[in-house]
Amino acid sequence: MKGNDKIRREYLSRFANRSYFMQGDESVAYGSLYAGCDFFAGYPITPASEVAEVMSAELPRVDGYYIQMEDELASLSAVIGAVWAGAKGMTATSGPGFSLMQENIGYAVMTETPCVIVNVQRSGPSTGQATKPAQGDIMQARWGTHGDHEIIALAPNSVQECFELAIEAFNLSEEYRTPVIILMDGEVGHMREKIIMPPLDKVKIRERKLATGDELLFGGELIPPMAEFGVGRFIHVTGSTHKESGIRDVESQQAHHTLVTRLCKKIADNRDRIIRFEENHLEDADFVVISYGATARPAAGAVLRARGEGKKIGMLRLITIWPFPESKVRELGARVKKIFVPEMNLGQLSREIERFVKCEVIPIPKIGGIAHTIDEIYSALKGEV
Amino acid sequence: MRTEIRIAGFGGQGVVLAGLLLGEAAIRDGKQAVQTQSYGPESRGGAARSEILISDEKIDYPKVIEADILVALSQEAFDKFRPAVRKGGTIIIDRDLVNAEADKVHSAPFTKMADNLGKKVVANSVMLGYLVASTEVISAESMQAVIREKVPKHTIDINLQAYDEGIEFWRQEK
Amino acid sequence: MDPDQYNRVVKAIGKRELFAQGDEAYAYGALLAGCRFFAGYPITPATETAEVMSELLPRVGGTHIQMEDEIASMGAIIGASLAGVKSMTVTSGPGFSLMQENIGYACMVEAPCVVVDVQRSGPSTGQPTEPSQGDIMQARWGSHGDYEIIALAPNSVQESLELTIECFNLSEKYRNPVFLMTDGEVGHMREGIILPDYGEYEINEREKPQRRPQEYVPFLPEEGKVPRIANFGCGYHTYLTGLTHKPDGLPATDDAGIHTQLVTRLCEKISEDTDKLTKVEELYLDDAEAAVVCYGITSRAALYAVKILRSRGKKVGYLRLITIWPFPEMVLRSLGAQVKRILVPEMNLGQLFHKVKEAVGHDTEVNKLSRIGGVMHSPQDIIEALKN
Numbered sequence: 001m002k003g004n005d006k007i008r009r010e011y012l013s014r015f016a017n018r019s020y021f022m023q024g025d026e027s028v029a030y031g032s033l034y035a036g037c038d039f040f041a042g043y044p045i046t047p048a049s050e051v052a053e054v055m056s057a058e059l060p061r062v063d064g065y066y067i068q069m070e071d072e073l074a075s076l077s078a079v080i081g082a083v084w085a086g087a088k089g090m091t092a093t094s095g096p097g098f099s100l101m102q103e104n105i106g107y108a109v110m111t112e113t114p115c116v117i118v119n120v121q122r123s124g125p126s127t128g129q130a131t132k133p134a135q136g137d138i139m140q141a142r143w144g145t146h147g148d149h150e151i152i153a154l155a156p157n158s159v160q161e162c163f164e165l166a167i168e169a170f171n172l173s174e175e176y177r178t179p180v181i182i183l184m185d186g187e188v189g190h191m192r193e194k195i196i197m198p199p200l201d202k203v204k205i206r207e208r209k210l211a212t213g214d215e216l217l218f219g220g221e222l223i224p225p226m227a228e229f230g231v232g233r234f235i236h237v238t239g240s241t242h243k244e245s246g247i248r249d250v251e252s253q254q255a256h257h258t259l260v261t262r263l264c265k266k267i268a269d270n271r272d273r274i275i276r277f278e279e280n281h282l283e284d285a286d287f288v289v290i291s292y293g294a295t296a297r298p299a300a301g302a303v304l305r306a307r308g309e310g311k312k313i314g315m316l317r318l319i320t321i322w323p324f325p326e327s328k329v330r331e332l333g334a335r336v337k338k339i340f341v342p343e344m345n346l347g348q349l350s351r352e353i354e355r356f357v358k359c360e361v362i363p364i365p366k367i368g369g370i371a372h373t374i375d376e377i378y379s380a381l382k383g384e385v
Numbered sequence: 386m387r388t389e390i391r392i393a394g395f396g397g398q399g400v401v402l403a404g405l406l407l408g409e410a411a412i413r414d415g416k417q418a419v420q421t422q423s424y425g426p427e428s429r430g431g432a433a434r435s436e437i438l439i440s441d442e443k444i445d446y447p448k449v450i451e452a453d454i455l456v457a458l459s460q461e462a463f464d465k466f467r468p469a470v471r472k473g474g475t476i477i478i479d480r481d482l483v484n485a486e487a488d489k490v491h492s493a494p495f496t497k498m499a500d501n502l503g504k505k506v507v508a509n510s511v512m513l514g515y516l517v518a519s520t521e522v523i524s525a526e527s528m529q530a531v532i533r534e535k536v537p538k539h540t541i542d543i544n545l546q547a548y549d550e551g552i553e554f555w556r557q558e559k
Numbered sequence: 560m561d562p563d564q565y566n567r568v569v570k571a572i573g574k575r576e577l578f579a580q581g582d583e584a585y586a587y588g589a590l591l592a593g594c595r596f597f598a599g600y601p602i603t604p605a606t607e608t609a610e611v612m613s614e615l616l617p618r619v620g621g622t623h624i625q626m627e628d629e630i631a632s633m634g635a636i637i638g639a640s641l642a643g644v645k646s647m648t649v650t651s652g653p654g655f656s657l658m659q660e661n662i663g664y665a666c667m668v669e670a671p672c673v674v675v676d677v678q679r680s681g682p683s684t685g686q687p688t689e690p691s692q693g694d695i696m697q698a699r700w701g702s703h704g705d706y707e708i709i710a711l712a713p714n715s716v717q718e719s720l721e722l723t724i725e726c727f728n729l730s731e732k733y734r735n736p737v738f739l740m741t742d743g744e745v746g747h748m749r750e751g752i753i754l755p756d757y758g759e760y761e762i763n764e765r766e767k768p769q770r771r772p773q774e775y776v777p778f779l780p781e782e783g784k785v786p787r788i789a790n791f792g793c794g795y796h797t798y799l800t801g802l803t804h805k806p807d808g809l810p811a812t813d814d815a816g817i818h819t820q821l822v823t824r825l826c827e828k829i830s831e832d833t834d835k836l837t838k839v840e841e842l843y844l845d846d847a848e849a850a851v852v853c854y855g856i857t858s859r860a861a862l863y864a865v866k867i868l869r870s871r872g873k874k875v876g877y878l879r880l881i882t883i884w885p886f887p888e889m890v891l892r893s894l895g896a897q898v899k900r901i902l903v904p905e906m907n908l909g910q911l912f913h914k915v916k917e918a919v920g921h922d923t924e925v926n927k928l929s930r931i932g933g934v935m936h937s938p939q940d941i942i943e944a945l946k947n
Contacts (some may be wrong), residue, residue, distance in 0.1 A: 073657075095703030096801075099660035100630075102701060103653055103683075110683035124704020125822070126660075126667035126801030129812040136704040143696035144659060144703075146652030147681020148908040148931060239683030250686045251425045251432065253932030260682070260931055264908060346705040346826060355917045367705060367822055368815030405749060409578040412751045418578065420749040423933075425688055446863035446938050447748055447856075 001087035003038035003063035009200055011062050016199035024162040024188040025050035025092075027195050028118055029058070031166025032090055034203050037116070038064035039087035041078035043071050043097060046130045047186040048120035051092035072097035076104035080113045084237060086228040088170060092118035094186075095137055096127055099144070105179055106145035107239040109263060112218065112226075114173035114208060116166070118182045120189040121344075123369045132369020133186030135293055135344040141181050142322050148260055150267035152274060153181040153322040155293040159193035165319070171206040172274060176266055177223055183321055185344065187294035187371050219244025219258070222266050267323055276319040277328060281307060285314030287385045288332055289340045290353060292318040294371055299342050301374035302381055311385045321349070326356045333357020338384055340364055342372050386441060388522055389449040392512075393434035393466050394458030394482075396424055399509030403456075404435025406513060406531050411439040413527040419447040432461065439522060454520055456512060457483050458495070475520055477512070491519055493554050499547055507540070507547035514551020519559075525552065560593050560764070564619070565757045571618040575754045581719040581745040582607035582649075584752060585675050586615065588723025589647050591754070592762055594673070595621035596646040598635035600628050600654060603687045604743035605677035608649040629654035633661035637670040641799065643765070643790030645727055647673035651743070652681040652694055656701070662736055663702035664801040666825060669778070669786065671730035671765065673723070675739040677746040680933050689933025690743030692855055692906040698738050699884050705822055707829040709836060710738040710884040712855040716750035721760065722881070728763040729836070733828055734785050740883055742906065744856040744935055768795065778821070779806035784828035829885055838881035839890055843869055847876025849900040849945060852891070852915050854880040857904050857936055864941035875945060883911065888918045895919025902944055904928040904936050 012033060022030075029051045032040075040055040042048075052068070059066040065082070069075040072093055079089035093101065098119045108115055121137050123129035137144075141153045152172050156165045165182060173180040211217060211225040217235065218224055224244075227235050236246035241256045249255040267274065281303065282288065291299035296317045303315045316332060318325060333339065333356060341350035342364035350363035364380045366372050390407065394400045404420045411418035419438045425431035436449045451471040456478075457463035463483045470476055478485055480492035493515050499508035510532060517528045529548060536544045568590045569575065579587070585608045589597070597612040599605075613623040622639075626632040629650050636646035650658065655676045665672055678694045680686035694701075698710045709729050713719040723739055730737040768775050768787040777797045780786045786806075789795030798808030803818040805811045812818075829836070840858075843865055844850065853861040858879040868875045878894055880887060891914075894901070901923055903912040909927035916925040928944045930936050 096660055096663075099663060099702050100657075102659050103656035106653075106656060106682035107684075110685070121703075123803070123812075123818060125663035125702055125706045125825075126704070127664075128667070128704055128801070129803045129818055131812065132815075132818070134704065139700035140703050143700040145656050145682055145701075146678075146697050147683070147685055147691070147693040148910070149682045239685070241680070241686045250688070251933075253689075253934045256680060256686055256689070256932035260908070263682075346822070348705075351917070355913065358921050368818035369812075370815045405578070408749050408751075412576070412578045418749075418751060420578075421744065422747055423688070444750075445866065446860050447744075447750075448860075448935065448937070450937065450939075 001039060001065070001082050001085035008038070008062040012200050015197040017196065019194055019196045021192055021194055022159060023050055023190055023192050024156070024159045024184060025120060025190065026054050027159045027162040028166045028182060028184065029054035030197060031163035032116065032170065033058055033062060034200060035088065035167040035170035036205055037088045037090050037170065038062065039079065039082040039089040040091065041067045041069050041075040041089070042091045042093065043069055043075050045094045045097050047122055047133070047189050048092045048094045048118065051118055072100040073104060076101045076108070076117070079115050080104065080108055080111065083113050083115050084229050090116040090118065092120065094120050094122045095124040098137055098140065102144045106147060106149065108179040109145070109149045110239045111237050112177040112263070113179065114177050115179050116169045116173055116182065117179055118184060121183060121185040123367065129369045131186070133294060133344065133371065134367065134369065135185050135295065138183065138321060138345065138348040141183055148264065150264045151181060151322050152176065152178060152267060153183050154319060155183045155321050156188055157293050157296045157317065158188070159191060160195045162188060163195055163197070167203060174208040175206050176270065177208070177226060178267065183293065185294050216244040218242055218246045219262065222262060222269070271323045274320060274323060275325045277325055278317040278319060279314070281314035282316065282332070284312050285336055287311065287313040287338050287340070288336045289313065289315045289342065289381070290318065290329070291315065291342055292321060292349070295342050295344055298372045298374045299377050302377035305374065305378050306381055306385060313381065313385055324352055329353055330356040333359050338362060340381055342366070342377050344371065387444070388439045388453050389451065390437040390439070390454040390522065391434060391449045391452045391466055392456040393462035396431045396433045398433070398458050399506060400433045400458065401435045403509040403513055404437050406528065406535055407437045407523065409531040409535065410523045410527040413531060414523050416441060417444050419444050421447055434462065454516070454522065456516060460484060477516060477519065493551070498550055498554070502543060502547055502550070504543050507544050510544040510547035511551040514548040515555050518552040518555035560762055562757045565591065567619050569754055571615045572754065577752055578749050579716055579752050580607055580747055580749050581713070581716050581741060582677065582747065583611050584716045584719035585649060585723045585739065586611035587754065588720040589673065589727065590615060590619060592645065592724040592727035594645045594647050594727060595619070596636060596639035596644045597648065598624045598626050598632040599648045599650065600626055600632050602651045602654050604679055604690070604746045605649045605651045605675065608675060629657040630661060633658040636672045637661060637665050637668070640670045640672045641668070641788065641791055643793070647675065649675040649677065651677050651679045653684060655694055655697065659701040663704060663706065665736040666702070666706045667801045668799045669734040670736070671734050672736050673726045673730055673739065674736055675723070675741060678740065678742040680931065686933050688743070690856065690906065690935065691931065691933065692742055692857065692910070695740060695883060695907065695910045698740055705826060707826045708738060708884050709733065709735060709829060710740045711881055712740045712883050713745055714855055714858045714879065716745070716748060717752045719745060720752060724760050724762065728761065731763045731765050732785070734788065735829065740855070742856055772796065776806045777808040778804060784824050833885040833887070834889065836882055836885055837887040837890060839887060840879040840881060842877040844876035844878065846874055847898055848874040849902070850876040850878055850894060850898045851902050851904065851941060852878045852880070853904055854883060854911065857906060860936045860938050861904055861941055864938040867938060868942060868945065886914050886918070891915055891918035892920070895923040898923060901925045902928055902941065904941055906930050906935060
């Protein structure tokens with residue numbers, strides 16, 4: 001399944017150092033192409049269809065494959081299969097499709113299949129407000145599939161960052177052999193901004209570790225090497241509990257415990273290497289706004305305005321949502337008086353933050369498909385700081 | 386008093402059904418009973434076990450902690466669960482399937498006896514007869530009534546015959 | 560339900576006193592609660608419920624359909640429910656994951672229905688025949704968007720029957736899907752049970768709209784926060800959509816106010832009633848200095864352990880959550896104010912543990928005790944953990 005790298009490089013070279021005015025959806029697609037994505041399977045859904053549109057146009061030009069599947073279940077299945085055949089695969093969807101993918105997300109976790117799932121969040125539950133942005137799937141990204149597992153999820157807040165985090169998502173997925181979710185939102189997805197695409201050789205790509213002999217594919221080390229279908233070695237891939245060889249072993253408590261704790265540990269133990277955030281004005285802060293994704297934009301404006309009035313307020317923008325940056329949040333919580341959490345949901349990450357801090361946490365929830373304004377966040381802060 | 390019984394063997398031996406029948410019979414005797422089971426996805430051949438707790442009082446923990454009675458119908462089951470039998474507890478084995486070495490056990494050829502009756506699958510009924518007679522953990526009448534009620538209609542006679550032979554075998558060995 | 564109907568169910572079941580599996584008890588409870596529609600797809604360890612339903616439903620005038628998958632199963636019970644029939648489905652982890660989209664749909668159209676998740680060891684197909692409590696957080700957060708859910712967890716076969724009845728009552732009362740979060744251990748365990756007498760449990764029936772058809776507004780509550788359902792085909796005009804809708808049911812996806820109002824009401828109808836919905840079992844708590852907080856099958860080991868520790872003079876208490884969602888935060892908060900230590904044994908890597916920790920505050924030590932791989936805690940495990 002792997003595309004021809006020479007063709008890909010040649011084609012992508014035309015974008016180098018040029019600036020474009022494009023949507024977040026488009027940008028995440030180009031970032032994926034830069035990361036080496038050569039397989040996309042998906043099903044159209046507002047506000048994520050533009051990712052598929054770009055991929056359908058561009059993938060054939062980089063010797064990759066694009067398939068529109070019959071639904072979202074099939075889309076993620078196709079991606080998983082293609083990845084085991086050597087491709088770098090991704091899909092893009094929104095809430096309803098993300099719900100449909102939950103079973104196969106668990107399968108990807110269990111089979112340690114690197115892949116990228118873009119969820120351009122829209123206002124739910126159910127079909128909700130199809131064209132309106134939201135951040136309502138934050139907890140679902142963590143807990144949506146059954147059974148104990150860990151997940152990596154990133155949240156970009158600009159079109160440029162959509163590009164960069166697409167590359168990062170692929171890198172993390174290959175490095176940790178796990179599905180990575182890009183939690184965009186309809187706001188960032190449909191927003192147009194200037195983006196500069198770098199030369200391909202300036203982009204650091206981390207490739208999957210491949211078995212060179214008959215190494216174990218599902219154990220032996222925290223992150224075992226992968227192998228590809230069709231290269232002559234025996235591979236057994238199953239979502240059922242398996243031994244380090246990959247062979248099913250569904251009755252042994254030990255086998256299950258070893259497998260599932262390793263799957264969790266490979267992410268949990270590498271928190272510090274995975275987690276990224278952006279800090280602003282935190283040195284002297286007595287108050288802090290914690291935000292992510294599109295909401296971080298008005299939040300930054302509100303913080304600046306309050307600082308202009310001499311308030312000692314700072315901002316922490318989470319780029320990695322899962323694994324949750326608990327030590328950073330704990331450290332902040334120990335030294336500030338109040339934490340404000342604007343989110344485009346009824347308060348999802350604010351509860352997570354509350355778990356790690358003793359100071360007061362004030363959620364600033366908003367739903368209904370209109371992003372917070374600077375004024376709204378500012379007035380929520382004003383009475384409290 | 387809490388009596389803990391573990392029946393272990395492989396799929397197809399009627400291990401789960403035997404547990405169910407024991408529990409039913411205990412209820413019929415006016416006692417409390419819990420039966421749990423553990424088996425793999427295969428319908429035959431994989432390890433299977435059934436645990437039955439019988440008590441005069443409400444049963445909190447529904448699993449065997451230290452078995453008062455172990456019925457082992459495979460070598461693997463015997464080796465695995467022998468250490469979890471209470472000191473002075475009763476061990477019952479199928480003597481053709483389990484080598485218990487020097488261990489003090491009750492043993493009978495359940496499978497062979499069933500085979501002689503013309504139906505290997507009634508080995509569990511032979512075993513139940515033997516178990517009930519040797520341990521008196523439930524009344525022989527309740528057990529018999531439950532077999533009559535629970536096994537497939539066309540196999541009632543052969544199951545009851547197997548059950549009786551199990552009881553008889555214990556009486557003669559004793 | 561009238562006594563005749565009730566007795567018809569009892570007659571179909573056969574006996575009042577049974578030695579039955581949890582899986583069978585969910586079916587019996589459902590039938591006694593008036594469930595007359597079941598759609599499902601077989602999966603270990605939940606299939607026995609479907610077996611009983613397929614056999615008994617036709618005898619009491621109900622319908623059983625085996626669907627092509629779990630997505631369709633959930634779709635079918637939503638449709639049947641809105642046609643006025645109490646409906647349920649049963650599944651395990653993989654099927655529960657597949658149902659997530661339609662669960663969100665059921666929340667949005669406010670379709671009363673019951674989903675039993677007989678949890679098995681995951682993720683993915685994991686260990687099909689092994690029990691677990693690994694879907695506890697998924698029950699709360701598995702579908703996209705903001706919503707609230709009601710979930711109960713039984714710890715015995717008798718309680719399986721009783722809580723299934725309760726699930727139907729709550730689903731009708733709150734017009735919401737209600738989950739019975741049970742597990743493969745309770746599902747496959749057999750215990751003696753007694754079918755309740757007629758009238759022993761209250762059985763809530765769906766209340767008809769008071770307004771006449773021409774005045775009926777499908778999603779405008781006549782009182783409180785729960786609108787009354789006009790069942791399909793009863794002469795009322797109604798409109799259902801998973802899209803954001805106005806009180807008349809028609810989509811209005813461009814208006815932030817309408818969405819906020821709708822979704823807030825959907826959440827508040829449950830969250831504001833948390834105290835009313837909270838059911839817990841409290842034992843040995845009066846003078847307790849430490850406590851075990853547990854739910855489902857794990858509580859059976861916990862209670863056994865607590866009784867042993869009490870007999871040794873240890874001041875250990877026992878709190879069992881019967882209602883898992885909405886999370887009984889206040890109960891935990893007051894427990895946190897009383898005891899110094901809390902132990903949370905779960906058959907997962909620590910899921911409700913986080914909620915307990917969040918609720919009790921930072922001055923109480925909360926420890927988890929995880930078991931995965933299909934083997935439940937032994938009382939000794941819990942005693943050891945409390946010692947340290």
